[in-house]
Amino acid sequence: MKNLFLLLSAALLFSCAGESEKSSDSGNLEISYELDTVMVDAGDHFFFVQFGLSMSDVDKSRKLLYNFNNQEMVMEIIDLENLKLKEVRQYEKEGPNGIGGGFIMRVQVLPDESVVFYDFNGIHHVAQSGEKIATYQLGEIEWEGANLPEGEEIDVSSLDTKDGKTFYGFFGTQGFDSKNSGIAQFNVIEKSLKLLPSGFLQFTSAYDISFSMDGRGAAKFPEQNRIRVVNDKILIMTSAKNELWQWDLAQDSLVSHTYTSQLTSNSKKGNFPIQVNSNEEWSAAIKEKNKEVNFGMLVQAPDQDKFWRYHKEMDRMTAGDTIIYKNVLSAFDQELNQLGEAALPEKFKNADPVFYLDGRLWHFLNIDDEVAFVRVKPNISE
Template sequence: MKKLPIYFLLLFLISCGGDPDKSSANQNLDISYEIDTVMVDAGDHFFFVRYGLSMSDLDKERKLLYNFNNQEMVMEIIDLENLKLKEVRQYEKEGPNGIGGGFIMRIQVLPDESVLFYDFVGIHHVANSGEKITTHKLGEIEWQGDQLAEEEEINMSSLDTQDGKRFYGFYGTQGFDSKILGLVKIDLSDQSLRLFPSDFLQFTSDFEISFEMNGGGMAKAPEQNRVRVLDDKILITTSSKNQIWQWNLEQDSLISQSYESKLSSNSKKGNFPMQASSQEEFRAAMKEKNKEVSFGRLIHDTEQNKFWRVHRDLERMTAGDTIIYKHILTAFDLEINQVGETLLPEGILFFEPGFYLEGRLWKFLNIDDEVTFVRVKPEIK
């Protein structure tokens, strides 16, 4: 098995914490961490790394990472305990087990090892044998309960589930002028739909960059707004602000918590062009936007009963006009109270780690098209 030498191993003990004036729940706990790097043995196989393993999901029970190649309809299954490729599984586009010729944008591995494939119109549910269980085209379902207006749709990319039946996400208008109009719960077992109208994320549209091309085409660079189902919690985060919402289904309510980082900004400022009329203008606007703070996803640490998050902010610009980021690791307790934060060492590209396993946060790193992981092992003191 190929191994990448550990290029550093660091142990830090750093005092960190939130601002007690901002939130009484913030604490001043110490975070220590170790960092190492490992490489996966691919044998004679060439991994699909075009999208930075964003088309992957973890089977937490068996410690396997499923990475989907949506160009060739192939699933690469990586054994994370032994850091080697375990299996390559071929899927079909057409036929009784076909998952469609459309663009698969996401996968999700369920506890029974079956896989959900999300495309722009629906969800394909496939057993681990490769046999398709069913396809749900959400726009064709006659929903029981609440009804979407003619111009409204369920945001497919936002949906999350734990059992493959009940899904939670956003709904709203689609297309170039898309807007999040609220939260949606769907149950595919009885085809029921509930809508929870709310404009609580409307402020994130202030940080979108619109691109209108000469040929009439349009594009938009939105913020990353996410719904995450974790056991009895439904958590909502945005990349634009240091804030987390908890969705209480029983009370039909949102509980909002704001946080104060002493190591970065707490919200995007919007000091960049909001519209571009050429690719050059769009790239320039995106570069300015990328100088502003961006908050990553929450990752559940079942061993220490914590949540971890990494966000980044501008540290400085080099003489060659390259952005150098600082990366901040933040810890939250199970009630989503911030309990500490600390800077990661400069040069560690650790924004948006993918998952937590064996006491470590894992972040994919592409080294010569090989699957490599930078791993941070955090501990709260």
């Protein structure tokens, strides 16, 4: 159960530094789009799709998708240009190049084709050849600059980097009753640490579902609060509300961008139980929560000088008790002003991960345990 909680757990909350706010409505530009679906040729290989490509990343310059199988410690590398399996790369658990025993939560591919593996305790950086560059156990580093408060740690699951040296993520207490105390910047080579204590995400804890057994915390279904490094921007996103934040490193402050959708709610309402004590109650609470609005990741489209983002909310229930969603695609400019939004077809399935390549937004689609992608080619006009 401990591992179940850690897999489900995400960063939460606490007290705030300087913050400014900008507001935007849904915009008045028209969004149009084209849809298609493509299949990947796996040959005689069976893709690892158990977690829906949740442990994958894209090397956009080389048009490759890296999908990590943490059960067999192999990386499936898909050629997205030719839509076929390119390579299956084996990694080691133990020894000088070992990356641990199956506790990898996320992978990230860097421009030099090296791969960063994030596990519960730290970071493994491995070269394209498979030779390990370094392992960083964050709890053992004596940081220069700021000091983490007593009892608080860096949340490895939240981290993002551009170069494998400087990382950004949340910090706070860990465990079942974890609290997010703010955001951190650290460099593993210089061993420097910078903290921005802030409670700007405190509200999201009201939407966490906690599962207790025999009076003890067993699992948690939290909101997805995430940090991503995009060019020179440090962006923070939440699934709970129509809002984005940017960490201004020079001013050591947060800039909040709030938006208004004309097609859905702008925040979760919390009309579901947040404390359950049985598997039946857990499943029912999650189903009720899934009816409420959910905001996805901001996805950069460099060739369009824009960002795109999906979100969804229940439209209605079918007679067979299936949720039919309103799926919405929104466009933002480089300054994070919302330009417009558009409803997508009823049968469109909006799910992570989403990435942008060759003018299209790509979504993984599992077709009989084969890898396929639904591709949306968005356009925007006056």
